[in-house]
Amino acid sequence: MSSSPIPEYEAILQQRLPAAFMAELRAPVIEPLAYAPWQTADVSVDVLPCDRVHPVISGNKWYKLKFNLVAAWQQDCNTLASFGGAWSNHLHALAYCANRLGMNSIGYVRGDELDADANPMLRDAQAWGMELRFLTREQYRNKQVALDATTWLIPEGGDNEWGVLGCTTLLTPEQAAAYDVVVLPWGTGCTCIGVWRAVTHVTRLWGVSVLKGDWPARQFADYRHAHPQPDSRPAEILTTYHCGGYGRTTAELLSFIRKFGDNTGLSLDPVYSGKALFALDERIRKQALPAGSRVLFIHTGGLQGVRGFQSLTG
Numbered sequence: 001m002s003s004s005p006i007p008e009y010e011a012i013l014q015q016r017l018p019a020a021f022m023a024e025l026r027a028p029v030i031e032p033l034a035y036a037p038w039q040t041a042d043v044s045v046d047v048l049p050c051d052r053v054h055p056v057i058s059g060n061k062w063y064k065l066k067f068n069l070v071a072a073w074q075q076d077c078n079t080l081a082s083f084g085g086a087w088s089n090h091l092h093a094l095a096y097c098a099n100r101l102g103m104n105s106i107g108y109v110r111g112d113e114l115d116a117d118a119n120p121m122l123r124d125a126q127a128w129g130m131e132l133r134f135l136t137r138e139q140y141r142n143k144q145v146a147l148d149a150t151t152w153l154i155p156e157g158g159d160n161e162w163g164v165l166g167c168t169t170l171l172t173p174e175q176a177a178a179y180d181v182v183v184l185p186w187g188t189g190c191t192c193i194g195v196w197r198a199v200t201h202v203t204r205l206w207g208v209s210v211l212k213g214d215w216p217a218r219q220f221a222d223y224r225h226a227h228p229q230p231d232s233r234p235a236e237i238l239t240t241y242h243c244g245g246y247g248r249t250t251a252e253l254l255s256f257i258r259k260f261g262d263n264t265g266l267s268l269d270p271v272y273s274g275k276a277l278f279a280l281d282e283r284i285r286k287q288a289l290p291a292g293s294r295v296l297f298i299h300t301g302g303l304q305g306v307r308g309f310q311s312l313t314g
């Protein structure tokens with residue numbers, strides 16, 4: 001087995017990220033999450049607030065991007081390009097990073113009926129210098145784009161090997177070992193897979209899929225088959241909490257998010273973190289966890305995109 005490239009990548013980031021940018025990054029600190037129904041069930045839940053890693057870059061998007069920056073530099077690429085929907089936290093984060101690091105950025109956006117004024121996420125991206133290229137749904141599906149050698153192309157959602165590697169740095173195996181279960185949302189699965197690679201056999205991983213269908217479970221099984229780990233490493237992709245599909249919500253989900261926020265002060269977005277915590281809440285209520293269980297919830301961010309949900313932001 002080859003040794004991990006992570007120390008070298010982290011060292012390159014230390015050298016190349018401008019000090020002013022480094023100063024904006026915060027290492028998230030785990031804290032307890034007190035919610036009466038969980039206390040009644042005698043399940044203790046802590047939160048790893050990755051949403052606070054940076055004031056602008058949405059939580060897990062930083063972890064997915066950081067080693068992609070290193071890869072781009074190593075390939076002498078000064079332009080970053082990627083794909084996303086109109087409300088993509090990933091494109092938003094990419095545009096911000098490129099701007100702050102003096103790089104160019106190109107965002108391929110799904111929907112040729114849109115323009116840069118379509119919403120505040122795209123307006124931000126354009127203001128940070130991202131060149132927005134709007135694709136028809138057909139073009140977006142094919143993702144065939146012509147790029148020159150100085151452009152580093154990152155897949156939709158930052159889901160590549162560098163993205164996964166970055167997500168392995170979300171928490172240490174020692175941190176994870178204090179918990180019976182680690183819970184986080186599954187979109188492309190990049191973040192979950194990175195976390196799965198970081199935890200050890202004593203911790204069970206629950207990835208809550210925000211997409212309709214049970215294929216994320218198969219996608220994970222395939223990944224697991226192709227990347228065997230040295231220990232058993234239990235994991236489960238929960239595929240019944242998507243609330244109708246990506247970006248869809250139910251009244252029950254929205255009311256849970258509101259109630260949870262009122263009770264704990266923790267804001268959740270309805271696309272990702274809200275569904276993950278909703279799943280955890282239901283499982284605790286249905287007594288899927290024995291009394292005394294310790295759970296870590298990873299808050300992956302997403303609060304920029306909440307601007308798309310007026311009913312939550314008032």
Ligand SMILES: *Cc1c(COP(=O)(O)O)cnc(C)c1O
Nearest residue numbers: 187188189190191272300301302
């Ligand atoms: C993008 C995003 C996710 C999904 O992460 P994947 O790595 O694609 O699974 C989860 N939570 C938030 C808040 C996100 O913005």
